[in-house]
Amino acid sequence: MKLCDLAGEFETGPDGAHIDITGLTSDSRRVEPGFLFAALAGTKANGESFLADAERRGAAALLVSKEATIDSRLPLVRVDDPRRALSLMATRFYGRQPGCVVAVTGTSGKTSIAAFTRQIWAAAGLAAASIGTTGVVSPGRNDYGTLTTPEPVALAKLMAELADEGVTHASMEASSHGLDQRRLDGIRLSAAGFINLGRDHMDYHPTVEDYFRAKMRLFDTLLPKGAPAVIFADDEWSARAADAARQAGADVRLVGRAGDFLVLKRLEHERHRQIAEIEAAGQIHRIVLPLAGEFQMANALVAAGLAISTGVEPAIALRALEGLRGAPGRLELAGTTREGVPVFVDYAHKPEALENVLQSVRPFTTGRVIAVFGCGGDRDTGKRPIMGEIASRLSDVVIVTDDNPRSEVPATIRAAILAAAPGAREIADRREAIATAIAMAEAGDTVIVAGKGHENGQTIAGETFPFSDHEEVRRAIADKESA
Ligand SMILES: CC(=O)N[C@H]1[C@@H](OP(=O)(O)OP(=O)(O)OC[C@H]2O[C@@H](n3ccc(=O)[nH]c3=O)[C@H](O)[C@@H]2O)O[C@H](CO)[C@@H](O)[C@@H]1O[C@H](C)C(=O)N[C@@H](C)C(=O)N[C@H](CCC(=O)O)C(=O)O
Ligand SMILES: Nc1ncnc2c1ncn2[C@@H]1O[C@H](COP(=O)(O)OP(=O)(O)OP(=O)(O)O)[C@@H](O)[C@H]1O
Ligand SMILES: N[C@H](CCC[C@H](N)C(=O)O)C(=O)O
Numbered sequence: 001m002k003l004c005d006l007a008g009e010f011e012t013g014p015d016g017a018h019i020d021i022t023g024l025t026s027d028s029r030r031v032e033p034g035f036l037f038a039a040l041a042g043t044k045a046n047g048e049s050f051l052a053d054a055e056r057r058g059a060a061a062l063l064v065s066k067e068a069t070i071d072s073r074l075p076l077v078r079v080d081d082p083r084r085a086l087s088l089m090a091t092r093f094y095g096r097q098p099g100c101v102v103a104v105t106g107t108s109g110k111t112s113i114a115a116f117t118r119q120i121w122a123a124a125g126l127a128a129a130s131i132g133t134t135g136v137v138s139p140g141r142n143d144y145g146t147l148t149t150p151e152p153v154a155l156a157k158l159m160a161e162l163a164d165e166g167v168t169h170a171s172m173e174a175s176s177h178g179l180d181q182r183r184l185d186g187i188r189l190s191a192a193g194f195i196n197l198g199r200d201h202m203d204y205h206p207t208v209e210d211y212f213r214a215k216m217r218l219f220d221t222l223l224p225k226g227a228p229a230v231i232f233a234d235d236e237w238s239a240r241a242a243d244a245a246r247q248a249g250a251d252v253r254l255v256g257r258a259g260d261f262l263v264l265k266r267l268e269h270e271r272h273r274q275i276a277e278i279e280a281a282g283q284i285h286r287i288v289l290p291l292a293g294e295f296q297m298a299n300a301l302v303a304a305g306l307a308i309s310t311g312v313e314p315a316i317a318l319r320a321l322e323g324l325r326g327a328p329g330r331l332e333l334a335g336t337t338r339e340g341v342p343v344f345v346d347y348a349h350k351p352e353a354l355e356n357v358l359q360s361v362r363p364f365t366t367g368r369v370i371a372v373f374g375c376g377g378d379r380d381t382g383k384r385p386i387m388g389e390i391a392s393r394l395s396d397v398v399i400v401t402d403d404n405p406r407s408e409v410p411a412t413i414r415a416a417i418l419a420a421a422p423g424a425r426e427i428a429d430r431r432e433a434i435a436t437a438i439a440m441a442e443a444g445d446t447v448i449v450a451g452k453g454h455e456n457g458q459t460i461a462g463e464t465f466p467f468s469d470h471e472e473v474r475r476a477i478a479d480k481e482s483a
């Protein structure tokens with residue numbers, strides 16, 4: 001593609017306008033001959049330090065900030081916001097996107113909502129995909145993922161591939177990092193969703209306000225004016241999110257007990273399912289959601305709201321809730337012991353998520369709630385004691401173990417949690433911690449293994465070892481039975 005076509009509204013200068021660009025990247029190590037290299041200011045480095053490296057590898061043009069002092073003979077595209085420009089150029093380069101893309105933000109529930117929206121569309125006969133923390137799922141794929149919101153170039157390429165594979169509807173997660181770093185600025189959105197705001201990523205965002213503002217970019221910058229914004233109505237931050245979306249000119253649709261678009265009239269919990277009465281356009285629909293946890297009902301309502309807002313009949317969308325499968329590792333029943341103790345694997349790795357999950361199992365637990373969890377290294381340290389306090393308040397037995405210590409000393413992470421969790425046991429080895437919880441469980445108890453959900457590895461000191469909470473649960477149950 002010619003540089004001037006790729007640059008679109010951004011100026012290229014006369015010399016380079018007609019050179020051919022063969023690809024684009026923001027990582028100089030991935031530059032190939034003919035590529036445009038985007039120099040981005042990062043958290044650890046500045047891409048401007050790698051211009052020479054990019055040039056050596058064959059870069060044909062550079063995307064740089066207006067203020068940068070550049071010593072290069074290559075054609076330059078100078079812009080105010082290189083990250084945004086890179087996203088816009090990447091989608092121009094790859095061309096196609098599914099005709100209908102929705103994005104959802106919030107602290108907890110994004111993966112579940114993206115997966116549910118895909119399932120509702122599929123139930124309505126549409127070729128649908130979801131993109132997020134657990135990877136990419138579509139009629140033709142089930143790819144494991146690493147980031148919640150992929151990098152802009154990878155995302156643009158993926159969207160084009162999905163469109164080529166016949167996918168017409170895609171739901172994606174918009175993480176605060178993704179929004180802040182403009183990863184999805186090139187995506188054409190048909191609707192957007194908001195679920196909640198809690199404590200997360202305080203290592204990256206200086207304040208909660210900054211975190212909230214990053215999330216609101218979805219409505220005030222990315223969502224086209226007049227497009228539907230589906231907002232969960234029952235969170236502490238709902239009113240502010242709705243205001244922000246309304247001010248940005250979105251068509252706000254509230255879902256939940258305090259909703260106006262989908263109103264949750266009644267909810268009854270059974271062991272592994274819930275029965276709900278939902279009002280849509282003046283009609284009451286009685287549905288059975290085959291998932292435990294009130295938070296899943298909230299997620300299901302946002303997903304149904306997004307599906308309805310993109311053309312699915314309300315009756316069809318709400319009926320589809322009866323066939324929903326939870327996203328992998330989200331309050332997922334990983335096994336049941338011979339005594340009938342359910343063992344759930346859950347991805348709660350932040351305070352509100354842990355609180356929700358522990359509260360969710362209480363109604364059907366006649367004995368003890370046994371919780372096994374830890375916290376990841378190189379992430380927000382402030383959440384550790386908060387999670388320790390929540391676990392000891394809401395469970396009867398707490399076992400503190402390792403999550404992904406990454407580069408940190410694991411014992412230091414555990415100590416920070418234990419300081420706020422009096423009476424908790426400390427078992428560093430995650431396999432042993434899971435086995436201990438399952439071995440001690442008696443009839444009436446519930447075991448929750450939290451923090452890693454769908455993950456298939458444990459990262460310790462820069463190395464990732466194969467590890468699956470699901471497999472460990474199965475192994476521990478089998479060992480208990482044969483003992
Ligand atoms: C903290 C964070 O978000 N970092 C992201 C950020 O990196 P950065 O800009 O800070 O990178 P940097 O190391 O300072 O380097 C600056 C620039 O120099 C470039 N560089 C660097 C070295 C070199 O030799 N040549 C070169 O060109 C880098 O490619 C980069 O463009 O921008 C990069 C490009 O977009 C991202 O890859 C990177 O995500 C890293 C991989 C990451 O781990 N991010 C996590 C924390 C994340 O994004 N998580 C969210 C939320 C998770 C959730 O809550 O679910 C997600 O969406 O997954
Ligand atoms: N609506 C919700 N409210 C509170 N907690 C929730 C909600 N939905 C899910 N959770 C909890 O958060 C965990 C993660 O859920 P999910 O993966 O759907 O959220 P996410 O926003 O994608 O999280 P992440 O940013 O970590 O990818 C679940 O395992 C559950 O413990
Ligand atoms: N996307 C999240 C995942 C955390 C998962 C948890 N197991 C941990 O390692 O902290 C993050 O990178 O902060």
Ligand SMILES: [Mg+2]
Binds near residue numbers: 110132173
């Ligand atoms: Mg997610």
